[in-house]
Amino acid sequence: MTEILETHGVKIPLDQGVITPKIERSIRKNRYELDEVSGTPKFIKSDDRVIELGAGIGFISSFLSVNLGVQNILCVEADPALCDFISDVHKLNGLSTAQVRNCIALNDAEQAGPVPFFVREQFWSSSMDGDSPYQKSIDVPGIHLSRLIQDFQANTLIVDIEGGERDLFSPVDLTGIDKVYLEVHTRKIKRIGIKQCFDALSDNGFAYDQQVSSGGSVLFRRIPRWQLKQHAG
Structure with missing residues (x-):
């Protein structure tokens, strides 16, 4: 029988695959995704409609449901094997309203359709970047x-999304x-990539929220239109 791990109220089957x-080890020590566990309760409300890009093992979506009462969650995950695991975690935690989609989110300039995705042994290292060694490439x-x-x-x-x-x-x-809650992967995108990402969010009318942001986990909130107009004036 599969052992069930539990951290911050979320149950996770110990599937060693x-x-x-x-x-x-991180789960057993209650350290898994600790920035998100600490940060999301500061800005997430129960009636929020949340899209999670890079849903991993379904922990964050389950945490939002179990601890914050969020029901409307769309989990987007590129790895089809993880999608099945996410669904199992949701079921184990009584989250019946969440949706799971096997796809990759693109910006509006990119062409919709199959995208190469590079799967690595450590699932959190899988990405659209094929420069480093990987186990296999799949079209998503x-x-x-x-x-x-x-x-x-x-x-x-x-x-x-690595x-x-x-x-x-x-x-x-x-x-x-x-609200945009973002994990920044400095190792992958370097400082110039951080600037590119942050500039794009600023251009879309969002500002950095210092009170919630911690380390590489950064919250951006939309600036009210009246403030933007006042600033432009």
């Missing part, structure tokens, strides 16, 4: 982020989005 020893449906936002009527984005954040927001229609 997915849960590596490093992740297992690419869908415009603006379309995902529109169809789901989302107001919140949680983004952890460097994909560099190009995601330029250009993109973020109509309806009020």
